[in-house]
Amino acid sequence: MQTRKIIIMSLLALFTCGAVFLSATASLADKEPAPGRTMAKQAGIMSGDWTTADHSEMEALKKSFQSGQEITDACLSCHSKADDQLFHTIHWSWLSPYDDGDVVGKAGYSVNTFCISTNKMNDQSCTSCHIGWEGKEDGVNCLKCHGQKDMDWAAQFKDYAFFQEMGDTEIVDEIQTDIQKAVVDVGMPTRQNCGSCHFNGGGGEGVKHGDLDASLINPKRNLDVHMGVDGADFSCTRCHTTQEHQVSGRVYSTPAVAERKSLVEDDLAPKISCESCHTATPHTEAKLNDHTDKVACQSCHIPEFARAHATQMSWDWSTAGKLKDGNPYQEKGEYGRPTYKSIKGDWTWEKNVTPEYFWYNGSIKAITAKDVIDPSGVVAVSEPVGSREDTESRISPFKLHRGKQPYDRVESRLITPLLSKQSGGFWKTFDWQDANRRGMELMDLPYSGKMGFVETSYVFPTTHMVAPIEDALSCNECHRRDTGRLASLGGFYMPGRDNFPLLDFAAWGAALAALAGVCLHALGRIVMSSRRNGRKKEE
């Protein structure tokens, strides 16, 4: 009787201790934010408006501007080094500064699964995003990135010249007033500035990146904790820090950062990696911190991309060129986005997309129009570099865009057709042969005249649209059998996902044997104890 009492008391005590411990840790977690969050808040403490000049008072800006270049000259009269700095950046050259020669970059031989190539910037519709007033022919348009007023500068000056010639002084004065107001309204680039190009890559909103679209101009915190207007309200430049106009974060064959350093280690380090502000041990739970050397923060904290606007997931050029009654047409599908365009072919769109996961050390391996391809399989136009063995690699989330695009069946190279209407390309003529020949000529590459279509793929690292902590992935999204998010990643053992039947059998056998041993031992103790008690009573 007494023994039963002792056992029940012990169990109760154990239960109470457990409950107290759990509630204590839970309340601790409620009250104290994770170390990574605390560190990040400290890193961001100097936020605010650091402007020290009112540009509307600058004499150089109190004038009538007849051209874009006159505005640039006015800016340079004070910011004298700015244009030279810009000329050395990829924003101007469209060539990777990290690769030799003029091969890698939009202005080189780089290709993609969207509009394929800019034909070395000769396809006119591709250069609308360039930061020059007239492509590379004229000076830098400082206001493209620094202007706080959203303005179509090309149209503005075109209209200005037209109405000046027509003698319509009322409209001319109106346009000049708008120009002057915009010129003095300058500052650090906003999400709108960067987004005017980067949210519209690939020829339209949400086409290229799955984690960058117009929904980030004024996002809610639940779409992006960093940029959310009801959250930290970061502009892009808070993480994409700049030195001499070189903006950090560009990924080509070199990673965005050579070294993952926190600001605690180096206060001048670029703030482009999560670790910069959050450190490499951001979680309260040590088990989660154990992941950070092998799993990118983005893998758990961006459960899905394209959570507000749909993003394009595939582009099939092989169906382009169909006409209805002799005219090009388009069809719209779900999300109100086009699913077919005569000029471009078939498109698919998706929203709330689960990323695909790859080992990634920060570098992307991409082919160019010069490279010979193997058309028998899917050609990876770009793919992440990394492996489990590489200590710099982490499992990272990606948008994988799938394409089907023209290639030269004799030369075994991807073709770079000239496309835009303005350049008299395929979108005007619907003549593949003419577009291919002219496009390849502009690239100084041969074209055999024999075109086929090959399946291709292109990757985008997913790093924006970081979700609030409550939406981060739970353990069993990956640590589960068969259907986990990392089911396709092989070459390593992951608890919950992988098993070795013989070892499992042996382990369970050992555990059951241990349990049986404990039970038998306890039974023996109880029996022996009762016997001893019985003998004492008899005595």
Add this chain to the structure above:
Amino acid sequence: MWRKSVLIFLAIGFVFVMIGTTTAVEKGNERKGKYLFRKNCRSCHQEGKTAAPLNPNTKTQAQWERAFERFERFECADEWKKLSEPEQGDIFAYLYNHAFDSPSPATCE
């Protein structure tokens, strides 16, 4: 009697045609319209802005006609009212002449 009926019929037809022409928007200067559309409409009707993106080729000519007849029902009716009638006519000319089913459909460059 027969002639009288024909005349009355024609007269009614004429009245209807006149009503139709008076309610339709007068087409103005297309080039000015392009500028005014960019300045007054595209500031909101763009991707990422507060209203659905609009280009001349977003609608057919008939749809643009209807839009200009019924603009008072739109959320931005107050903005429309700030434009003078000739200005509205200029914008209409630009949109109508480059509508989806026009000979030269266009997006805003």
